[in-house]
Amino acid sequence: MKLNYKRTILIGLAFMSICSFWQFYDNEIPKILTYHFGLGETWTGVIMALDNVLALFMLPLFGTLSDRANTRIGKRMPFILAGTGASAVLLFLLIYVAHISDNLALFIVILLFLLLSMGTYRSPAVALMPELTPAVHRSKANAIINLMGTLGAVYTLVMIKVLLKSAANEADTNYIPLMLSLVIFMVVTVALLFITIPENKLITKVRENVPDFDGEGGSISKELAESNPDISDGSVKEVLPKDVKRSMSFLLLSVFLWFTAYNAVTTAFSRYVTEVWDLHNGAYADCLMIATISAVFAYLPIGILSAKIGRKLTILLGVTLMTLCYLAAALMPSYNSVLNFYFALIGIGWAAINVNSYPMVVEMGQSSVIGKYTGLYYTFSMAAQVFTPIFSGFLLEHVSYRTLFPYAVVFSCLAFITMIMVRHGDTKPPKKKHILENFDVDD
Numbered sequence: 001m002k003l004n005y006k007r008t009i010l011i012g013l014a015f016m017s018i019c020s021f022w023q024f025y026d027n028e029i030p031k032i033l034t035y036h037f038g039l040g041e042t043w044t045g046v047i048m049a050l051d052n053v054l055a056l057f058m059l060p061l062f063g064t065l066s067d068r069a070n071t072r073i074g075k076r077m078p079f080i081l082a083g084t085g086a087s088a089v090l091l092f093l094l095i096y097v098a099h100i101s102d103n104l105a106l107f108i109v110i111l112l113f114l115l116l117s118m119g120t121y122r123s124p125a126v127a128l129m130p131e132l133t134p135a136v137h138r139s140k141a142n143a144i145i146n147l148m149g150t151l152g153a154v155y156t157l158v159m160i161k162v163l164l165k166s167a168a169n170e171a172d173t174n175y176i177p178l179m180l181s182l183v184i185f186m187v188v189t190v191a192l193l194f195i196t197i198p199e200n201k202l203i204t205k206v207r208e209n210v211p212d213f214d215g216e217g218g219s220i221s222k223e224l225a226e227s228n229p230d231i232s233d234g235s236v237k238e239v240l241p242k243d244v245k246r247s248m249s250f251l252l253l254s255v256f257l258w259f260t261a262y263n264a265v266t267t268a269f270s271r272y273v274t275e276v277w278d279l280h281n282g283a284y285a286d287c288l289m290i291a292t293i294s295a296v297f298a299y300l301p302i303g304i305l306s307a308k309i310g311r312k313l314t315i316l317l318g319v320t321l322m323t324l325c326y327l328a329a330a331l332m333p334s335y336n337s338v339l340n341f342y343f344a345l346i347g348i349g350w351a352a353i354n355v356n357s358y359p360m361v362v363e364m365g366q367s368s369v370i371g372k373y374t375g376l377y378y379t380f381s382m383a384a385q386v387f388t389p390i391f392s393g394f395l396l397e398h399v400s401y402r403t404l405f406p407y408a409v410v411f412s413c414l415a416f417i418t419m420i421m422v423r424h425g426d427t428k429p430p431k432k433k434h435i436l437e438n439f440d441v442d443d
Contacts, residue, residue: 003133003134005144007132007197007202008129008133008144008145009144009148010192010193010196010197011128011129011132011145011193011197012129012144012145012147012148012149013148013189013190013192013193014080014084014121014125014128014189014190014193015125015126015145015146015148015149015152016148016149016151016152016155016189017084017152017185017186017189017190018118018121018122018125018149018152019149019150019152019153019156020152020153020155020156020182020185020186021087021091021118021156021182021186022118022153023152023153023156023157024156024160024178024182025051026048026266026267027160027266027269027270027284027285027288028160028175028178028270029047029048029111030044030048030267030268030270030271031170031173031270031271031274032098032107032175033047033048034271035169035170035171035173036098036102036170036171036173037098037102037104037107039104040397041271041393041394041396041397042390042393042394042397042398043393044389044393045267045389045390045391045392045393045394046389046390046393047108047111048267048389048393049385049386049387049389049390050111050112050115051115051118051119052382052383052385052386053386054115054116054119055119055122055382056379056382056383056386058116058119058120058123059119059122059123059378060123062079062119062120062121062122062123062124063123063124063127065079066079066123066124066127067127072200073194073198073199073200074198074199074200074203075124075131075199076124076125076127076128076131076199077128077194077197077199079120079121079124079125080121080124080125080128080190080193080194081190081194082120082121083117083118083120083121083122083124084121084186084187084190085187086117086120087114087117087118087186088183088186088187090110090113090114090117091114091179091182091183091186092179092180092183093110094107094110094111094114094179095175095176095178095179096176096179097110098175099174099175099176126145128197128199129145131199131203132197132199132202132203132206133206134206147296150292150293150295150296152185152189153292154289154292154293155185156182157285157288157289157292158285158289159178159181159182160178160285161285161286163177163178163181164178170274240364243423243424244364244424246421246423247364247421247422247423247424247425248361248364248376248424248425250418250419250421250422251357251360251361251364251418251419251422251425252361252376252377252380253380253418254315254357254415254418254419254422255357255361255377255380255381255384256380256381256383256384257384257411257412257414257415257418258319258322258353258411258412258415259380259381259384259385259388260384260387260388260411261322261326261388261407261408261409261410261411261412261415262322262350262408263384263385263388263389264388264389264392264404264407264408264411265326265346265404265405265408266288267388267389267392268389268392268393268396268401268404269284269287269288269404270284271396271401272284272401272404273335275401276401276402277334277335279335286340287339287340287343288343290340290343290344290347291343291344291346291347291350292347293347294343294344294345294347294348294351295347295348295350295351295354296351298347298348298351298352299351299355302314302318302348302351302352302355302356305352306355306356310426311356311357311359311360311425311426312356312360312419312422312425312426314352314355314356315352315353315356315357315360315419316416316419316420317349317352318348318349318350318351318352318353319349319353319412319415319416319419320349320416321345321346321348321349321352322345322346322349322350322353322408322412323408323409323412323413323416324345325342325343325345325346325349326346326405326406326408326409326412327405327409328342329342329405330402330404330405330406330409357377358377359425360422360424360425360426361376361377361425364424364425388411392404392407395407
């Protein structure tokens, strides 16, 4: 059974909707908290970390709940529809409240419920792809899903550029047009998903055409398999060899460190350009859009490079590239168009990391417990995204906004050091048969 590209694109509409919201949340909610409500950087960082704190608990919870669901419209679709509907309403209320009042408490309460509603359907939306895709085609399908998510993020950046009008005071920025464009986009994309993807009917069709649909994929670490000969039948508890465990620890620490650096920049950059370079009303969007687009175009070359020189070296080159660009940005006294070039390189470096880091984590474990290692990967990446808005926000508020890029340099250098200590998981991948398999990255 061949991969159904049209169906996969339609399944990706859910992730496109989700990414359009998070692009807005990461860049504009901090500005609303800082400029409209007058909140300090530390407390802004605390609030911006809430989504990642909630994700640590909600993503596995609602993923499990959707596994157990059995409704007329499917297992995942009820969560996607209800979550999107609630999120659209709450986003409307959130921006409307910010537009008509200075009631910070009400704004935070609505924001908390919005984050909860978004958390209810991300895992079910992501799970819809493997549910409706034979295992042999999931790499190509995952590439399409990630590209759809990127398009959602780019849509939001374009709308920011087009719909955020100049205001004498940042606190007076009118977010109503931007909010309406996002609400409509989220509702329309998910409605199209629901109309075109009959989940129960399709899952039955896929399983009838692929008898071994539920079979496992992925490779088993040779060293782990030899150390645990009976692990595949569940007769023994998996125990990583000491040296593999050491490599896993350093790799997960590296994940934490480079997410700490990168997330600090993406979260605070919208305010940095205002406070340091005196740019206003969505001027930052060009740089972030360039970084995103350059990452997309870099996936294929990165995949080819990784096959030739290995995952570890490719990651180290990516970390080095990002560190040098952070350093260059830190030395810029004012905005210059060359910053767009730096952000293009940052996007390429980030692609080099993302294409290879998650496969390295999985390579050290076994396919029968791949969910465990996937959970470990996301635990460390999300922990960084909880920590860094608070710590970097404290430095921005109490030291200087110019600490942002040096902060990223320090944590990137630490990630480079810990990554050098990783000795396992560097199996060079076989040559890809299809171009899209090179885009297979974590979401």
